[in-house]
Amino acid sequence: MGNSQSIDERMDHATKTGTFTLTNFGIKEIPEELFQIDGIKNLNFAQNKLSNLSDELLSFKSLKQLNLQENRFKSLQNSVLFNIVSLEKLDLSNNQLSYLPSEICHLKSLKSLYLNHNNLLTIPDEIVECQRLIHLQLNNNQIHTLPIHLYTLKLLEYLDVSNNQLDGIPSDYYQMQKLKVLKLSNNNIMTFPVEILTKSQICNIDLEGNPFDEIQLALLDGYDMYCKRRKGRMDQFKRS
Numbered sequence: 001m002g003n004s005q006s007i008d009e010r011m012d013h014a015t016k017t018g019t020f021t022l023t024n025f026g027i028k029e030i031p032e033e034l035f036q037i038d039g040i041k042n043l044n045f046a047q048n049k050l051s052n053l054s055d056e057l058l059s060f061k062s063l064k065q066l067n068l069q070e071n072r073f074k075s076l077q078n079s080v081l082f083n084i085v086s087l088e089k090l091d092l093s094n095n096q097l098s099y100l101p102s103e104i105c106h107l108k109s110l111k112s113l114y115l116n117h118n119n120l121l122t123i124p125d126e127i128v129e130c131q132r133l134i135h136l137q138l139n140n141n142q143i144h145t146l147p148i149h150l151y152t153l154k155l156l157e158y159l160d161v162s163n164n165q166l167d168g169i170p171s172d173y174y175q176m177q178k179l180k181v182l183k184l185s186n187n188n189i190m191t192f193p194v195e196i197l198t199k200s201q202i203c204n205i206d207l208e209g210n211p212f213d214e215i216q217l218a219l220l221d222g223y224d225m226y227c228k229r230r231k232g233r234m235d236q237f238k239r240s
Helices: 005-016 030-037 055-059 103-107 125-131 150-152 171-175 194-199 222-240
Strands: 019-021 042-044 066-067 089-091 112-114 135-137 157-160 182-184 204-207
Touching: 005 019, 030 103, 103 125, 150 171, 157 194, 157 222, 171 194, 194 222, 204 222
Parallel strands: 019 042, 042 066, 066 089, 089 112, 112 135, 135 157, 157 182, 182 204
Antiparallel strands: none
């Protein structure tokens, strides 16, 4: 939806489809008229100047997707965001967040979470209560350690923590039996758990730009098992 459309035209489209898009418009707050529309499921406010959210967002009882990438969020403390329990996809990438509140645990319907390209130093342990997570992007932050119990996210398939300050990965992560992609490039990884090679279902590991790279990975027991999974995955994509 191009920027040539007026806000009124976008409102009309949202009434019919449940999707409202207002990107790169320079807005600092969500248009009040929007809260008069019932049945909103998808909101896209990417590339604006938002720094906080109105409590009126709670009127959207069926909201599934919220895109807030490339705005001006510095803090989510006491944010209404964590009360929108219907959310399945949340994109907060390319903001200025340095802290993720533990209230993230309230978003128990969340399947995809994008926090990449912020200034995060840590991830709260409470994120493991988002048990429906499938896709988690934490790349391009300043994260030094990951929650040990992240392995309890049994549905997680994709984890990107590249371009951070990690020096290792907990060995228990092999227990994420749905995990297929683990992106670790450009960290400070010094060692790698053999269990992830021998006991997991991961078929795509990216260690480029670490002290411990794929050359060293190839020397570990279980590397041949990992290569077999990777080849199987590639063959599957070729067939499809």
